[in-house]
Amino acid sequence: MTAAHPLDGRTALVTGASRGIGAAAARALALAGARVALVARSADALAALASELGAAHTAVAADLATAAGVDAVVAAVRGWAGGVPDILVNNAGVFAPRPIPEQDPDDFAHILRVNLESPFRLVHAFFPGMVRRGSGHIVTVGSIADRRARAANAAYSASKFGLRALHESLRAEAHGTGVRASLVSPSAVDTPIWAPVEPRLGRDYPARSAMLTADDVARAIAFVVSQPAHVDIDELRLSHS
Numbered sequence: 001m002t003a004a005h006p007l008d009g010r011t012a013l014v015t016g017a018s019r020g021i022g023a024a025a026a027r028a029l030a031l032a033g034a035r036v037a038l039v040a041r042s043a044d045a046l047a048a049l050a051s052e053l054g055a056a057h058t059a060v061a062a063d064l065a066t067a068a069g070v071d072a073v074v075a076a077v078r079g080w081a082g083g084v085p086d087i088l089v090n091n092a093g094v095f096a097p098r099p100i101p102e103q104d105p106d107d108f109a110h111i112l113r114v115n116l117e118s119p120f121r122l123v124h125a126f127f128p129g130m131v132r133r134g135s136g137h138i139v140t141v142g143s144i145a146d147r148r149a150r151a152a153n154a155a156y157s158a159s160k161f162g163l164r165a166l167h168e169s170l171r172a173e174a175h176g177t178g179v180r181a182s183l184v185s186p187s188a189v190d191t192p193i194w195a196p197v198e199p200r201l202g203r204d205y206p207a208r209s210a211m212l213t214a215d216d217v218a219r220a221i222a223f224v225v226s227q228p229a230h231v232d233i234d235e236l237r238l239s240h241s
Helices: 020-031 043-053 067-081 105-133 154-174 192-200 214-225
Strands: 011-015 035-040 058-061 087-090 136-141 179-186 235-238
Touching: 011 020, 011 067, 011 105, 020 035, 020 043, 020 087, 020 214, 035 043, 035 067, 043 058, 058 067, 067 105, 087 105, 105 136, 105 154, 105 179, 136 154, 136 214, 154 179, 179 214, 214 235
Parallel strands: 011 035, 011 087, 035 058, 087 136, 136 179, 179 235
Antiparallel strands: none
């Protein structure tokens, strides 16, 4: 490990890595020296990013909305990393705002499966091994929506409130084990996730010029996991100045 490459020798799993925050985080972690497993549904985009990053990295195309998809990721990453990864970044998320009367219950359930259940499944799979090893870092990518609910955002906010609760429970259980848990919660970030509400940007939602960039959040994630083992960043909240 060097000052320029503080994550040399470490392995990292990043979900939602085909675009936006996930892709930026994968690049930032790789630049810091980590070998990165990229996970998302988009096989072509993942393969392109893995090729960009280099042969040490791997791409795992899977649907995290299904238990089988999560199981496939766990098996692939265990084989690639030779066990439990050093870093888990739970970033994958679905944002599809609808007023409650217009929210299809099946879509609501799908959002919770991706945004909340799949992070739990990955933590459930890897946290015990991190505890046995005495080291590891689990980063949860939250949102301003994990503390502030708004109209037409019931599914996303419910998932993010739940994700913050999952993080806080994990942090309590990880205390004293050598495993660190960090919540990185940005305000609005300029990524493709806003496509469904593009006409409402600058009115119901911030304009893109008032949003953080994916690289802003990626740098925060890399900063959090690059701290010395005795430094535990419980929560880092980011906003646009």
